[in-house]
Amino acid sequence: MDVFLDVLDTVVLDRCYAFLSPDPTAVYQNETITAIHLNRHVNVYYPLQPSKWAEASLWKRDDLSRQALSLLFAMIMYLLGSLVLYHTLFDKRLMRHPRFLAHQIKLEINQGISAIPVITLLTIPFFLAEIRGWSKLYDFTSESPFFGYTLLQYPLFICFTDSAIYWIHRGLHHPLVYSWLHKPHHKWAVPTPFASYAFHPLDGWSQSLPYHIFPMIFPLQKSAYLGLFVFVTIWTVLIREFPCPVLLILENITKKENKCLHLTFADDAEYLPGSIIINGASCHTMHHLYFNYNYGQFTTAWDRLGGTYRKPKGDAFMEGQERDEKAAKKLN
Template sequence: MDVVLEVFDGLMFDRLYANILPIQSASSFDPISTLTAGFKGYGGNDTAWQAASQGADMGLQRSAWEYKPASQYLQVQPSEYAWMSRWDRDDAWRQTVSLYIITWLFGLVIYFLCASLSYIFVFDKDTFNHPKYLKNQMRMEIKQTLESIPIMAIFTVPAFVAEVRGHSFIYDNISDISHPILTLFGSSWNYLQFPLFILFTDFCIYWIHRGLHHPKVYKRLHKPHHKWIMPTPFASHAFHPLDGFSQSVPYHLFPFIFPLHKFAYIALFTFIQIWTVMIHDGEYVANSPIINGAACHTMHHLYFNYNYGQFTTLWDRLGGSYRKPNDELFQKDQKMSKDEWSRQSKEMEKMVKEVEGKDDRSYGPEETFVRRRQKVA
């Protein structure tokens, strides 16, 4: 995330912090800057500190911070604003605030972008007529997401800050870090990190997700996401904040255990958001015994206690929780038939009684869509 942070610093944050928290003039005492400098370990023999002190003596308002590119592959040269705030780019509080804003905004942008594209080009609108589709469901999905993302961002930011401050095994070049796995695989790790990331996170999420279905946990944390029996792409991030964060922990844990390239980290983090939308889009294109795609995840939303995996069916098969998607889901003329919906509804109602007890959902079509169809007709 240091690469992303450098880009945002150059584009907006440097100027923002320079205006909100400017360095005080030499004639005034600034305890915050003094304490910050002390905690950073600046001393009389430090060149940067001496330069800053000399600048202060001359009345110049300039930080002692020194620019070091986050990556050799992408650099954004800082403007003068980068040296004009008492919170320079290396300040932990500034990094925390900046990363929170980035995480929140990035989460919202990719959610609305991917979910909207999926809704327009992929999602089958006949789903609105399914007997287990909730009244005004999309509106509720979006509302829950908007409430959850800023809270999930709070839980996520500490991992990003720790990574930015050099406490993980994220690297720009293999020679930058020392790790036993790099000694074993060398440059091949640049390719092997991708399948290992998928296997590691898939394994961890399987057990976390399965744990969220424990009776003592389910109703408190995971039930809000299972409110959507027939989800739309906008249900992809509609979680209880602790539920959503808990299932993201393996993604953040991986680079603190294994080496991970900076740009692989960004690419995988983006892929995860897109994949989360894809498994909720209701388009069953992959009838694969290996990939835990939208069809498998539909089985999970319909019947609750199956297909906990995120990417593959491996751990569900080993854990005895795999359920093969109904063949009808892959046949366009049958997946939206009343007979198939009736079978799904009857079994789903039995599972709801077993897992939740009373079904407190309010079913009905998406009103806006229904009105639009009636008007066209």
């Protein structure tokens, strides 16, 4: 997170804080400012040329409260990202699905906006630990614990988080906690991009814990962490929460089929059977429809081991939509 925050400060936040809390003695020059001076608490992995507003605020970059507040930027990213994805990749036919709720998008946004600040506040201690150098994150490949770990860290991260999230998610379905903690997310039987953070705050935070615990236990290169962070975000929003043709490509890689697939953005990946290995949108849909199946995050391995795997099947409504559209095209 120190790299992420350095980029965020340089590109956006330095100017914002200079406007909100200006330093009357500030000199708007960056020739004599160094990244090390601005980030005294960390070794900056990708030192950027500071902006001219870097020292223009009374609230300096290494101030603990400023760092905590900066991480609330996640709410803006959620709204903008979901809006872009809704207007580009989301299949609008799903809004006619009988399981799609009235005013659902508004309800998803309201729940997401109310959840994100709480999730962020609960997560800030982990981010601050990373920024302050209290985790096992390291800067350069030469600092890896042994030869080959640079490649090993990726499958190790996936295996660790996949296992941990399976058991956390399965625990959230226990009768003692399901009704008040996890049930709000299951309101969205047909989720849109805005449902990616539409959780009870403790629910969303608990399922994100493995990502933050991993670098506290295992060494992880900072650039790898950023890449995995982006990957997890894309997986959560693009793949698990709404139809995307990319999923069909990922899922069908593992199928024993020799025929080519014709894919377009109109394909309803959410409701098509997928891979028996990758826990994609089709598996996640079965979870929303039948509740006690397919708890996994990336693979179906733990569902198979735990006896909670349910093979995806087609959705009658969406299959009917496909047939009607094909019939209309033939008539035209």
